[in-house]
Amino acid sequence: MIETMYKEKVDLTRVPQHIAVIMDGNGRWAKERGMKRQEGHVAGTQALNDILKPVRDLGIKYLTVYAFSTENWNRPEEEVNALMALLYEKLDVNKFMENDVRFRVIGDIGRLPKIVQDVVNNCLEQTSNNTSGTLTVALSYSSKWELVEATKKIARRVQEGKLNVEDINDKTINESLNASFLPDPELLIRTGGEFRLSNYLLWQCAYSELYFTDTYWPDFDEEELCKAIWFYQQRERRFGKTSEQVIESTKEQQVNK
Ligand code: IPE
Numbered sequence: 001m002i003e004t005m006y007k008e009k010v011d012l013t014r015v016p017q018h019i020a021v022i023m024d025g026n027g028r029w030a031k032e033r034g035m036k037r038q039e040g041h042v043a044g045t046q047a048l049n050d051i052l053k054p055v056r057d058l059g060i061k062y063l064t065v066y067a068f069s070t071e072n073w074n075r076p077e078e079e080v081n082a083l084m085a086l087l088y089e090k091l092d093v094n095k096f097m098e099n100d101v102r103f104r105v106i107g108d109i110g111r112l113p114k115i116v117q118d119v120v121n122n123c124l125e126q127t128s129n130n131t132s133g134t135l136t137v138a139l140s141y142s143s144k145w146e147l148v149e150a151t152k153k154i155a156r157r158v159q160e161g162k163l164n165v166e167d168i169n170d171k172t173i174n175e176s177l178n179a180s181f182l183p184d185p186e187l188l189i190r191t192g193g194e195f196r197l198s199n200y201l202l203w204q205c206a207y208s209e210l211y212f213t214d215t216y217w218p219d220f221d222e223e224e225l226c227k228a229i230w231f232y233q234q235r236e237r238r239f240g241k242t243s244e245q246v247i248e249s250t251k252e253q254q255v256n257k
């Protein structure tokens with residue numbers, strides 16, 4: 001019996017608008033092949049470039065990928081340098097243009113080497129009018145860094161008399177985040193077999209559905225993406241309510257359509 005591909009199982013009317021990905025497992029992918037960790041990162045870059053078209057075809061508006069964390073600065077210098085060189089060489093503006101993708105970044109970009117910052121800025125500028133989707137790359141990013149920076153911004157506004165402490169709410173925090181331009185991801189995917197968030201989008205993923213796969217990032221392809229979306233579509237998102245309430249409101253929405 002031929003198994004149905006997940007690509008055919010996905011309900012195209014209920015695809016998440018924002019998917020966040022922790023692209024993990026490049027090093028192990030390379031090691032298992034007797035290659036250097038760096039070569040795993042090269043393969044990982046290719047996997048990211050290759051997923052852009054399926055993302056667009058599925059109608060996913062936002063893809064946000066974790067490429068380099070604040071903690072990754074603590075890796076051996078040789079690996080950090082190789083990753084920086086890869087960003088410099090492989091951030092492919094043509095690929096973004098081809099897929100009509102707007103490129104954005106979140107993270108402490110000032111810590112990146114100047115030549116990498118220049119490439120990043122060039123991609124930001126050149127793709128700023130693309131409208132089919134947004135690819136956000138988290139570079140030198142961590143959630144705690146983002147929340148600390150947001151807190152400083154808010155504190156400054158209070159200090160300057162522009163904001164009352166009592167008026168601080170969810171929205172104030174959202175607006176102060178580095179990723180303020182992103183809606184919350186409905187789905188978070190982590191490849192590479194670990195069950196943790198590694199300081200990624202902690203505020204934004206408060207109510208995201210989580211999907212973990214053993215597949216290493218360089219092997220993650222369209223079919224793997226569809227599998228993750230299919231699993232997401234099997235879940236009931238209750239947001240604190242009861243299952244009965246969710247079913248009732250879905251029925252009402254269908255009537256009002
Ligand atoms: C993810 O792959 C990419 C980065 C963190 C830059 P890893 O390099 O963490 O690969 P593993 O987890 O060691 O296999």
Ligand code: IPE
Pocket residue numbers: 022023024025066067068069071072194196198
């Ligand atoms: C998370 O992967 C960061 C990225 C994928 C860029 P890590 O490999 O750095 O995470 P830990 O160390 O296993 O938590």
Ligand code: MG
Pocket residue numbers: 024025026192
């Ligand atoms: Mg890892």
